[in-house]
Amino acid sequence: MRPFAYERAHDAPDAVARFRPGAMYLGGGTNLVDLMRLGVAEPDFLVDVSRLSCGDIEASDGGLRIGAAVRNSDLAAHPGVRERYPMLARAVLTGASGQVRNMATVAGNLLQRTRCPYFQDVSKACNKRRPGSGCPAIEGDHRNLAILGHSEACVATHPSDMAVALAALDARVHVTGPDGDRVVSMPGLHRLPGAEPHRDTVLEPGELITAVELPPPPPGRSRYRKVRERASFAFALVSVAAVLDVGDDGVVRGCRLALGGVAHAPWRASDAERVLRGAPAGEEAFIRAAEAELDQARPLPRNGYKVPLARNLIVRTLQELGP
Ligand SMILES: Cc1cc2nc3c(=O)[nH]c(=O)nc-3n(C[C@H](O)[C@H](O)[C@H](O)COP(=O)(O)OP(=O)(O)OC[C@H]3O[C@@H](n4cnc5c(N)ncnc54)[C@H](O)[C@@H]3O)c2cc1C
Numbered sequence: 174m175r176p177f178a179y180e181r182a183h184d185a186p187d188a189v190a191r192f193r194p195g196a197m198y199l200g201g202g203t204n205l206v207d208l209m210r211l212g213v214a215e216p217d218f219l220v221d222v223s224r225l226s227c228g229d230i231e232a233s234d235g236g237l238r239i240g241a242a243v244r245n246s247d248l249a250a251h252p253g254v255r256e257r258y259p260m261l262a263r264a265v266l267t268g269a270s271g272q273v274r275n276m277a278t279v280a281g282n283l284l285q286r287t288r289c290p291y292f293q294d295v296s297k298a299c300n301k302r303r304p305g306s307g308c309p310a311i312e313g314d315h316r317n318l319a320i321l322g323h324s325e326a327c328v329a330t331h332p333s334d335m336a337v338a339l340a341a342l343d344a345r346v347h348v349t350g351p352d353g354d355r356v357v358s359m360p361g362l363h364r365l366p367g368a369e370p371h372r373d374t375v376l377e378p379g380e381l382i383t384a385v386e387l388p389p390p391p392p393g394r395s396r397y398r399k400v401r402e403r404a405s406f407a408f409a410l411v412s413v414a415a416v417l418d419v420g421d422d423g424v425v426r427g428c429r430l431a432l433g434g435v436a437h438a439p440w441r442a443s444d445a446e447r448v449l450r451g452a453p454a455g456e457e458a459f460i461r462a463a464e465a466e467l468d469q470a471r472p473l474p475r476n477g478y479k480v481p482l483a484r485n486l487i488v489r490t491l492q493e494l495g496p
């Protein structure tokens with residue numbers, strides 16, 4: 174590992190003031206330190222933001238404001254999250270292990286990097302790690318990679334489960350930086366790769382996430398389901414965050430659907446939502462909705478299995494939430 178300097182910030186403005194070219198913010202370190210050991214990340218200065226005062230969960234405008242430094246375990250265990258946003262608590266609990274969740278922060282989870290095997294291997298080319306060097310995954314091992322929204326430059330997937338639930342909940346990410354404060358609505362924090370896969374998010378250098386704000390929970394029942402290669406300690410092959418609100422007449426009044434494991438960003442399934450709204454809740458509408466969304470899928474030679482997997486997961490999850 175390359176030598177680096179380390180300082181702990183007192184508060185958010187102090188963290189931003191300390192940031193300089195070559196620096197990175199450090200949350201729980203469960204992803205960044207691994208990448209430093211692998212030589213994938215080479216910051217010369219770490220600004221530790223894991224103990225900032227933004228470590229609380231508070232009521233806000235009928236919803237919740239979650240500090241960026243809240244640990245993943247504390248988020249999943251918080252009574253307000255468990256009772257009012259069970260889908261979010263579930264999504265967090267499906268990620269990593271108890272030990273990792275005790276260390277990992279909310280902001281760090283959202284900004285963790287892809288687990289594409291070539292990205293993590295510095296002996297290989299990778300447009301995300303070294304722009305312009307190529308994307309060996311397109312011809313090589315892409316079994317777990319994207320089927321939606323990918324580009325000729327990158328077919329990686331975003332790994333966070335929490336981000337998928339936040340995308341379905343219309344969460345707002347509060348950011349501060351050298352040019353002031355701003356708010357980014359989910360799923361708009363993460364980018365599709367396009368020609369610039371080295372940029373995972375819309376954040377500019379030095380911008381610090383300070384909080385995630387949840388609006389009041391949407392009406393209806395919700396669920397997070399994740400398919401993975403083993404029952405724990407594994408990233409999603411495909412995941413679904415779903416909220417379904419069905420009236421007494423059996424018609425869908427509202428619905429939210431987001432997919433994980435399929436794209437470079439949490440994927441809000443807007444086409445499926447459009448099909449469902451106003452339709453009689455039932456298998457036929459659920460299949461039509463899933464197929465409307467997955468019409469856009471462009472699977473690679475070895476990850477075509479994700480298309481029926483995503484379709485079946487959407488349908489099954491909606492069936493569980495339906496009347
Ligand atoms: C074996 C293993 C399995 C895992 N499985 C899953 C899984 O299935 N699902 C899942 O969702 N996650 C999974 N994880 C990921 C784990 O949840 C992440 O490592 C963790 O959430 C990252 O959080 P952190 O606070 O440690 O971030 P760090 O490693 O400290 O930082 C990650 C990134 O965020 C940046 N950053 C941190 N805080 C801020 C801030 N406030 N503002 C701006 N930038 C910031 C850092 O600069 C860095 O780029 C797994 C991890 C491991 C090790």
Ligand code: SF4
Pocket residue numbers: 287289290291292298299300301302307308309310311318326327328329370
């Ligand atoms: S898919 Fe993206 S992260 Fe993976 S090798 Fe290609 S450019 Fe790199």
